Amino acid sequence: MDYISILKDISTYPGISGREEKLSKYIKRMFAKYCDETIIDQFYNVIGIKKGYGKINKKIMVTAHLDEIGFIVKGIDEKGFVSFSNIGGIDGKILLAQEVTIHGKKDIQGIIGAKPPHLLKPEESKKAVNIKDLSIDTGLSYNEVKECVEVGDFISFSAKPMVLKNNKFSSKSLDNRAGVAILIDIMERLDKLRYDWDVHFVATVQEEVGLRGAIIAAYNVCPDMAIVLDACHGDIPDVSKDSVYQLGKGPAIGIGPNLHTKLTKELIEYAKEENIPYQIDVEPGNTGTEAWAIQVSKTGVPTLLVSFPLKYMHTTVETVHLNDIKNAGKLISGFISTIGNEMGEISCC
Amino acid sequence: MFDLLKKLTQTTGVSGNEEEIRNVIKEEIKGKVDQITVDTLGNLIAVKKGNGKKIMVAAHMDEIGVMATFIDDNGFVRFSSIGGVNQYNSIGQKVRFNNGTIGALHYEQKLDDLKNLKLSKMYIDIGVDSKEEALKLVGIGDVACFVGDCVKQGNIIISKALDDRSGCAVVIDAINNMPKTENEIYYVFTVQEELGLRGAKTAAYQIKPDLAIAVDVTLTGDTPNSHLMEVKCGKGPAIKIKDRSIICHPKVKKLLENSAKKINIPYQYEVLEAGGSDPGAIHISAGGVPSGAISIPCRYVHSPVETACLTDIENAVKLLIESLCSFSG
Incomplete structure (x- = not known):
């Protein structure tokens, strides 16, 4: 095989x-x-x-x-950011700067943003990352998001696989x-x-x-x-x-x-x-x-x-x-x- | 509807001790269905016969409460919780034992920081001054429910036990107003939901339905500084997407959605991050039952002042009826 x-x-x-x-x-x-x-x-x-x-x-x-594992849409804020809840066990730390796909009326690419290190306050960089504080940026406005995304839609990671050395594989x-x-x-x-x-x-x-x-x-x-x-x-x-x-x-x-x-x-x-x-x-x-x-x-x-x-x-x-x-x-x-x-x-x- | 809600919420039925509420519900639906039975655990099962699909409707009739565990020499009653009783919601509340004895619920005075409050630091004062006197009114193992009037103010209902007597009211009202349908419907008023969806589990196993719809309350995100949640009181019944016990079957979600659109009622989606509900037990029973739920938005769940909107409850009835009639597999 x-x-x-x-x-x-x-x-x-x-x-x-x-x-x-x-x-x-x-x-x-x-x-x-x-x-x-x-x-x-x-x-x-x-x-x-x-x-x-x-x-x-x-x-x-x-x-x-x-x-x-993945996520589910919890809400959409007035700027079009999509908040979410996890499906299955996910540690918030791994979510910063991830690419995701929202499976709404159609598939929409999005990213989970992260505050740049230049702007992080010292106490913030020590803090755990909580899923409830994160949101997805699709680039779309509130009205555009609303057209194709509803509360309860599912979200998946969109990471790419990679062949590593010595017969190892990552995805x-x-x-x-x-x-x-x-x-x-x-x-x-x-x-x-x-x-x-x-x-x-x-x-x-x-x-x-x-x-x-x-x-x-x-x-x-x-x-x-x-x-x-x-x-x-x-x-x-x-x-x-x-x-x-x-x-x-x-x-x-x-x-x-x-x-x-x-x-x-x-x-x-x-x-x-x-x-x-x-x-x-x-x-x-x-x-x-x-x-x-x-x-x-x-x-x-x-x-x-x-x-x-x-x-x-x-x-x-x-x-x-x-x-x-x-x-x-x-x-x-x-x-x-x-x-x-x-x-x-x-x-x- | 208000009269029915009042009657149901003010009847006692702590998990494991549902006799009283079961009898009240039985009276309400007598003659409206083809058969009424009570199973081993105490679930009340009302059947409307038919040759179509077999549908199970579930609303739990039990409520949270307390159980007396120990009575001290001065007649103060210590207790344990039945279901998810919050210590802070319990401060200064009244509880009522099945024999009518009322007690005041409070906490030990030497407790200097309320953050350390636990139910084990609390007691029930039934106004006697000896263990002997107390035992005449309350026995070890007796259960009591919280006291909380049922009041209507405009479109709002405030009461104890809207979780889930409001769901029971929806199912009773649906039974009373059901148009003719070929589907065979099992209306189940379940027991012991608050202890872990236990009644629904055995009921689903014996019925083995093609589809299950539960009616229960859900939390809301519309109070000051509340958790982020899209559900709001007054914006219509919520179609459950998930809670901790279930991810609702996409076909059931679709059925409820289409039904709501057809009868033109407002509806919203429920993504509940805490807590489980009867369909969680039902959907993995007997080889799998596609399940979903109609949820009534309710503030302050598990307190004596649970608050819900009358119009949401009435629209839940319409949604349930339409879904039961239009399901064809």
């Missing part, structure tokens, strides 16, 4: 939590190339099904959320479009493998606002096993080593009460046997991923978590190592092909 071109493509496509319809249709077309059946549910979760070769009717669900929304790219990679790899269970690939919506798409998808798909793909924090200076993972050292396999003990062990064993690099992601409680919601859907779902290290999460320069993306695809597709007919009820350990 050409990771760079697919990541460039899907990381720049707007799809803020709650407004994913267009992106979902786009992703559906990509899924359709590899899947026996592709559907979009009422909430715009994209579900691609690859039928297994086995005789029993078992399903594994693999999810990666397709939504991204907005790699959390979790890189996960969606891995889904497609798994599909492509499964085309060359034999696997018994049906595989339901779900690119979910509204993860960033509370795992909502996954709650809906898990209920409807009702899988016998689930694997969640998401980003974990990459190693950056000045943060504690126990919550970050090295870029390029392989995907991280989650361990903890949110995840199925026995299957996790089997996944780790598989990685060892196949010499696929991996890291261990210790999760003592809520993983903060869709695994948390899926595990307790209906009567419970044995759930696994595979994440790829990503630096600068929830900024416009999220950075991943392409080898980690490739190895995550290799690990999960290979593991799926080992799940055989003989695997009966999955007990807790």
Whole structure:
């Protein structure tokens, strides 16, 4: 798979939590190339099904959320400045001097301004940046803005992707479009493998606002096993080593009460046997991923978590190592092909 | 409408103890629907049968209040909050227990800085001088609602519990004025919204509707030095875009928008940065229910002087009726 071109493509496509319809249709077309059946549910979760070769009717669900963080229009002032509120977790500090697109009646480019250093008072430069104090400048007058922008319209970042040295790649929304790219990679790899269970690939919506798409998808798909793909924090200076993972050292396999003990062990064993690099992601409680919601859907779902290290999460320069993306695809597709007919009820350990 | 609002707001129904308000609402809609049931949690579910789409309408009937936790030797009652009770809004208020006992709510005198005020530094004075006397009137675990008259002044209504008895009034009035429609409508007066959207969750699971519309209050940005928010009292019911529990389904937003335009009422958009509401629980129930909300702009929410505009409430009724009739999937 050409990771760079697919990541460039899907990381720049707007799809803020709650407004994913267009992106979902786009992703559906990509899924359709590899899947026996592709559907979009009422909430715009994209579900691609690859039928297994086995005789029993078992399903594994693999999810990666397709939504991204962004903003919503809160108001328009008399000079035409657009105030906004965040959708998903965003630190105000990263917003100064950003380019954005307001998705009104038509798309409008805008910038979030910043006071020049020459005019900053000393005490101001020390202050935190609060989203409620910022606004978007579109260059348009109040009346012009009013014509095409309404309270409640959504706003996305419009940052450009960049290929970095040593197989690294940077773009907005790699959390979790890189996960969606891995889904497609798994599909492509499964085309060359034999696997018994049906595989339901779900690119979910509204993860960033509370795992909502996954709650809906898990209920409807009702899988016998689930694997969640998401980003974990990459190693950056000045943060504690126990919550970050090295870029390029392989995907991280989650361990903890949110995840199925026995299957996790089997996944780790598989990685060892196949010499696929991996890291261990210790999760003592809520993983903060869709695994948390899926595990307790209906009567419970044995759930696994595979994440790829990503630096600068929830900024416009999220950075991943392409080898980690490739190895995550290799690990999960290979593991799926080992799940055989003989695997009966999955007990807790 | 004012008489109905007065009756509903002045009835007690603290979250988890909704019997009294449930009975009042039941009386108001008796004979106007095909079936009325009360479910395990206490949700009141009124059904208008039909062969069309299944729609759930939700308005929560519970209100915030307090619960007695401890009575000291001198008969002063300590309490815990039920739902989001603000300590500053509570100073100098009256509360009423279900048996009619009234208490004055105040704080310990030695507190020198009001910034440190917590509900645990406050107590209810029911005017007795011993624990024994107090226990004759108030038991541990008894709940009380805040006291706040319902008054009308011009177009403005001031009362306790407009959150969300104003929503209940909208739904009751819609039931009473519904034209013929093929859609099957489940009018649900939910419980325990103030404790975390709990009644709506179980109601949605059993009904599994095609669409859900909630009617509740929302905050406004039209008072002196208030937070920036576009919603204003008197500018029409608000169509919810989002709050902390939901981003409303674009199809429901469209339905409400088109309905408002069709009947030519003023409307506004609600982007609420704090707080959740019933559709938050409904939309992720039972495999997903496209949901939205009609919100009544209301000042001073969670105080005994909640303030809303009568015309907004009346227009909310019209908007609800039109939306219920025009929804076809």
